[in-house]
Amino acid sequence: MQRLPRGRHGLSPEYVARNQRERLLSGLTQALYEEGYESTTVALIGQRAAVSKSDFYKHFDSKDECFLAAYEAAIESIRERMETACASATSERWADRVAAAIEALLNLLTLEPALASMALVEGIRAGRHVYGRYQAALDSFVRDLREGAPASPAGGEVPEAMGEAVVGGVAAMLGRRILAGETDQLPQLFPEILEFVLTAYLGAEEARRIVSAG
């Protein structure tokens, strides 16, 4: 996030405010990743963002409020990235669209480890007020995944709980790998995550066949 020029610059106040807010969100995400929640003070966030303490309080009432906003921004950028990848997948086939979204997710997490940690580790550790947002994010991924999914191999729709378990399971597994300091290796997990997700909807045999075919 670029710092704006000092003094007269002809930028609108709205633009300056939005830019400041975005810098604060990424300042908090970065500070949290490097220093942990306790050490991430308003002063430190301001320092990372190059925003004064008094300007911080023009945007947020507290560190917790800034945290919530940063958490939502992290989830939103993940969703955006996955949706874009899904929409521009090489084929219309459901499995290919799912594959494109998972690949985009893993690449984004590796590219932005602070965002990865925020979205999949720090969020649920922050307590009840963030939990609802984590849950809403996972639920929306469950709905996206369900869209266009074929009927279950046994016939009929795949039970709702299956989708929740698949999405929650992948999120928990990624969180564990991020905690273990393996964020840079996540893209290597692409084939097995894809196989795991497809298995719930297509059965193990078909999922294996699709993943092996590349």
Add this chain to the structure above:
Amino acid sequence: MTIRPELPREFVAEHKRRRMIDAIADLTAEQGYEATKIADIVRQAAVARKTLYDNFDGKEDLFLSALDTAQAEMRAAVEEGCEPGSSLEDRIAAGLGALLEFIAAHPAPSRMLMVEAISATPSSARLYEASVGRFVDLLRVGAPTGTDLPETIEESLVGGVGWILQQLIRRGEAGSAPQLLPELVQFVLSPYASVAERGGAGRRK
């Protein structure tokens, strides 16, 4: 509560320890870790404040001991549930069934372990992750051997079951956990479903 003088001292001490562990489980399940005060715990456990500090360094130490007790009891129930020798399907259904029955019968320790521990303190979050890790190992040991299943499969399966149960517990519906058995069995079995036909090729790295 009055303790009759003829009871051995170790028995009384152990009983008091257990009451404090049960008290913090009930209280954190009800009002969360933050809001739970030492005064509430000693009142609910009917022990002297000094007794608490004789046994534990303070609230967090007691909380961590209570978590450790809860995870050991939950795991013991699951391990007992899945008897060796039976088929994979039977073992997974029995182990999951035992887990769901445990949660229904012990909603407060389950909530403390599966919900509160994650956000209470950094140490309790680590304890939670370690306890998830033990369930991952347990599933891995029980899973079919010599198959070419992905390395992360058990982590995703345990994570998925955990996520479903956490949501249920947060909704205050721990008592209905056993009703989830068919769907959870289907979920956990699905990746292993065709293992027998594929035969062994060694687990993929």
